[in-house]
Amino acid sequence: xxxxxxxxxxxxxxxxxxKFYYMKKGKLIIFSAPSGSGKTTxxxxxxxxxxxNLAFSISAASRQRRPNEIDxxxxxxxxxxxxxxKITRGEFIEWEEVYKDNFYGTLxxxxxxxxxxxxxxxxxxxxxxxxNIKKQFPDNSLAIFVQPPxxxxxxxxxxxxxxxxxxxxxxxxxxxxxEMKYAKDFDVILVNDDLEKxxxxxxxxxxxxxxxxxx
Numbered sequence: 001x002x003x004x005x006x007x008x009x010x011x012x013x014x015x016x017x018x019k020f021y022y023m024k025k026g027k028l029i030i031f032s033a034p035s036g037s038g039k040t041t042x043x044x045x046x047x048x049x050x051x052x053n054l055a056f057s058i059s060a061a062s063r064q065r066r067p068n069e070i071d072x073x074x075x076x077x078x079x080x081x082x083x084x085x086k087i088t089r090g091e092f093i094e095w096e097e098v099y100k101d102n103f104y105g106t107l108x109x110x111x112x113x114x115x116x117x118x119x120x121x122x123x124x125x126x127x128x129x130x131x132n133i134k135k136q137f138p139d140n141s142l143a144i145f146v147q148p149p150x151x152x153x154x155x156x157x158x159x160x161x162x163x164x165x166x167x168x169x170x171x172x173x174x175x176x177x178x179e180m181k182y183a184k185d186f187d188v189i190l191v192n193d194d195l196e197k198x199x200x201x202x203x204x205x206x207x208x209x210x211x212x213x214x215x
Contacts, residue, residue: 026120027214028137029054029206032130033146034176036158038192042146042202043124049203052210055119057110060086060095062103076107094132099171104129120210127179131186142209144202145186149193151176 029046033039047054061075062083071077078086080101087095087105095105104126114121123130127145134143148154154176158169183189188205192198 026053026055026115026118027210028133028141029120029122029209030130030133030141030143031122031124031146032127032143032186033192034127034148034154034179035172036154036161036176037146037148038195038198039146040124041195042190042192042198043122045199046122046202046206052203052206053118053120054122054206055114055117057106057114057121057123057125059123059125060092060103060105060107062101076110093136094129096126096128098126098175106133122206127182131182134187140214142188142206143186144188144190144205145183146198147180147183147189147191148176149191151180153193 031039031043043056046052047056058072059075060078060083062078062080065071065075065077069075069077080103083095083103083105086092086107087103091108092105093108093111095103097103106123106125106129111121123133125133130143130145134141151173155169155173158172190198190201190205
């Protein structure tokens with residue numbers, strides 16, 4: 001007698017497992033944008049509105065921590081070597097090497113923790129990573145692309161932050177040109193040319209999505 005075993009790749013297992021959880025519990029709200037577009041500010045604002053029942057999905061990152069960032073709150077900061085080991089073990093829902101040895105990713109255990117608590121999960125995530133999550137969970141996720149009014153304004157914001165070297169700013173601007181090509185693939189494009197207006201628009205979009213029953 002022959003025994004046939006079905007072997008699922010880690011990514012497929014993650015997909016099936018998470019699909020069950022998000023259908024039974026919360027929704028997924030994805031914010032993506034070129035660096036400096038203001039998505040993090042918008043995400044923090046939405047998190048301050050308790051009626052939305054949001055919880056922040058903390059991404060893992062292999063880059064150096066900035067002075068104002070807290071490990072376990074802004075990101076889980078791990079070394080590139082440890083990040084690669086987690087990739088091998090299939091611990092990420094999605095991940096990307098944004099620059100050489102500069103990885104970002106969403107840990108399966110992080111999303112599991114929030115969904116088990118009955119929360120709607122909000123992501124502040126790289127453009128390709130956001131689209132990857134949307135592709136895996138199209139029915140119960142909302143992908144929002146935060147667009148700066150112009151690349152010139154984006155450069156101004158990056159320089160105002162004073163957290164990047166000239167080389168890093170140049171790299172981010174080059175990447176922004178590429179990322180903005182993907183805006184059309186998102187559910188919503190939110191232009192952040194006025195922060196208070198963008199906050200109101202983001203709130204209305206997310207509130208409507210959360211309060212609309214899943215199909």
